[in-house]
Amino acid sequence: MLEVRDLSLKYGQSQILYDVSMTAPAGQVTTVMGTNGVGKTSLLRALSGRHAYSGGTVALDGAPLDHLTAAQAARAGIAYVPQGREVFPMLTVAENMETGFACLPKADRKVPAWIFDLFPVLAEMQQRWGGDLSGGQQQQLAIARALITKPRVLLLDEPTEGIQPNVIQQIGRAIAQLRDRGDMAIILVEQNVDFAWRAADNFVMMKRGAIWRNMVKSDCTRDDVVAALAL
Ligand SMILES: Nc1ncnc2c1ncn2[C@@H]1O[C@H](COP(=O)(O)OP(=O)(O)OP(=O)(O)O)[C@@H](O)[C@H]1O
Numbered sequence: 001m002l003e004v005r006d007l008s009l010k011y012g013q014s015q016i017l018y019d020v021s022m023t024a025p026a027g028q029v030t031t032v033m034g035t036n037g038v039g040k041t042s043l044l045r046a047l048s049g050r051h052a053y054s055g056g057t058v059a060l061d062g063a064p065l066d067h068l069t070a071a072q073a074a075r076a077g078i079a080y081v082p083q084g085r086e087v088f089p090m091l092t093v094a095e096n097m098e099t100g101f102a103c104l105p106k107a108d109r110k111v112p113a114w115i116f117d118l119f120p121v122l123a124e125m126q127q128r129w130g131g132d133l134s135g136g137q138q139q140q141l142a143i144a145r146a147l148i149t150k151p152r153v154l155l156l157d158e159p160t161e162g163i164q165p166n167v168i169q170q171i172g173r174a175i176a177q178l179r180d181r182g183d184m185a186i187i188l189v190e191q192n193v194d195f196a197w198r199a200a201d202n203f204v205m206m207k208r209g210a211i212w213r214n215m216v217k218s219d220c221t222r223d224d225v226v227a228a229l230a231l
Pocket residue numbers: 011014016034035036037038039040041042043
């Protein structure tokens with residue numbers, strides 16, 4: 001379980017996150033929702049070591065993970081799939097995946113077959129340039145690259161953004177399979193309510209840099225989620 005307590009974050013003098021506390025259990029999808037600019041990406045950037053936070057604590061299964069660099073966070077088991085995917089256009093699909101090897105011991109540096117079972121298109125396209133892939137294929141590649149690091153926490157920032165419906169379905173199925181393995185906490189930032197509703201076990205609602213509501217899917221309806229977003 002990932003536990004975040006009273007996290008605050010600033011860009012220069014501007015405070016963006018205020019005392020954010022949340023938990024993300026292994027084997028569940030915790031979906032962070034809120035309108036544009038509330039701080040969802042900033043929260044993932046803080047958890048993945050991409051931006052230093054100014055206060056608060058982060059722990060994984062009880063072990064403190066405070067103030068890690070991006071490389072240290074990756075080695076500690078936190079994988080981040082950024083908004084916009086950040087695939088290397090001039091590396092092949094295989095080479096893009098291999099960039100995930102950096103935080104693994106040499107003996108573990110191979111792409112496990114189950115990743116190609118999850119995203120079969122990547123097996124066919126291993127020698128293609130990252131930049132030649134469609135948006136949906138790039139998203140699958142970005143998730144695969146994150147999974148290669150053997151994460152205990154997977155952070156996904158708007159994986160459906162700009163993606164065609166059939167690939168959205170594939171990504172939804174992949175997230176469900178990863179959740180069902182039970183060994184990974186998945187934090188999903190998502191604005192697509194239908195996708196979020198299908199994927200989530202829990203909802204964390206953000207407003208102006210703070211968490212104002214936690215909802216458990218089994219205790220609410222899709223309409224409750226929409227209503228909470230609109231408030
Ligand atoms: N590098 C930065 N420097 C200064 N301000 C930033 C920076 N990145 C984001 N911000 C500001 O921080 C606030 C939160 O941005 P963030 O991207 O975390 O929100 P978000 O909820 O993910 O939004 P979106 O849904 O549009 O991606 C916004 O006001 C944004 O303009």
